[in-house]
Amino acid sequence: MNDLWAGLAEALRLVLRLDPDLVEITIRSLQVTLTATAIAALIGLPLGAWLSVNRFRFRRVVIALLNALMGLPPVVVGLIVYILLSRAGPFGVLGLLFTPTAMIIAQVIIITPIVASIAHQAIRDLWSEYHDLLISLHTTRAQRIKALLWDSRRALLTAALAGFGRAIGEVGAIMIVGGNIDHATRVLTTAIALETGKGNFALALGLGFVLIALAIAVNLALHMLTRTERSSQW
């Protein structure tokens, strides 16, 4: 219990002092995670919509696979991305290993199935509601997807936030592909892992509380920006 109080005090101290290292890794955490979330949303949301309105062979297999990929082990993803980006790998020439870009790539791979799967479920329900109307109005496939994406935007925000939540707390993959290099690829989660390893529990807990506060702040900010609760019902 004492460790928790000490951690909370350390978190307050870091925030109040605007510790430069804390500010740097917090900004990097946000940059990496928000970029990964945006890319995953750009891929996952239309993919979820497309899967909802299209009937094709092996559709159920694809959906089952997508759902299964939600539980993709981050360490394995990190390892695969590491091999692909390492100097001997097919993309080694790009020199991306141990950069924030490599961390973004790993996070995109981890969270895209989450975003797509949640989006698919939300849009599938809306599609069953709208099906007759959109067919009756003689809409094109693109118009249907656009209408479904727009009208389920609040559920899709939840899908994106679920992806963000998974990415901001991710440590295994980004530790492998980022390397936790000070002033280069260190983010909040890898810093927590490092401080815990050093036995510096108060600082690790302090960083942990900052991480939790950051996740809550981003969620609140997005909900307020999109006025989710004011327009409630949908």
Next chain:
Amino acid sequence: MVASILPLRLEAVELRKRGKHILGPLSLELGATGCTILLGPNGSGKTSLLRLMHGLERVRRGQLQWAAPLEEARRKQAFVFQTPIVMRRSIVDCIAYPLLLDGQSRSAARAEAADMAARVGLHGDLARPAFVLSGGEKQKMALARALVRAPELLFLDEPSANLDGRSTREIEAILQSLKADGTRIVMSTHNVGQARRLADDVLFLNEGKIVEAGDAATFFDNPTTPEAQAHLNGDLIP
């Protein structure tokens, strides 16, 4: 003079779903004017026939032929469902949606939608979410959305089935005014009184087949089949 999509001809059309026979074989011709009412007991195929004509069900057996190319025929018809489909938008945006599909600007579409809302008697703040409307108002909104493209042919599937007397009267008044303006109406209903008030001609269906068809006055005064007689008398159909 704009070419009409009517008459619509159905020849030996059949509808089966998952191996189950739903409708037909039936043949009919829908002329260019008037109001056709589809009557019949539950499960007689009224909704299926409407959906088939509108293109919500695929014709696999028989022929369905419009007087215009299919694309044009699709564009010039609209459908009002028994349970109104309410989009997760404001009232005005729900009504304006078909116009946005046609490429109109949002502001122009909203202005036209507001006019149409007034025409069907939807008053108040149109920027409210559509889900706040009452059952009758939702059906009026669905009607406004169907009418906003000025369809030549309007299908309605029991549009007042879940409404009270006042809302039903309001919907009927709108339909009467549409009829007067020359909109072709094809509607199913369980309400014989409503059918008497609106119909120019009647199709009476039972077990997926047209049992009796003809002009409304003859049908209501002298139904020739035992099924139609029983239905009009409120008896169980043999």
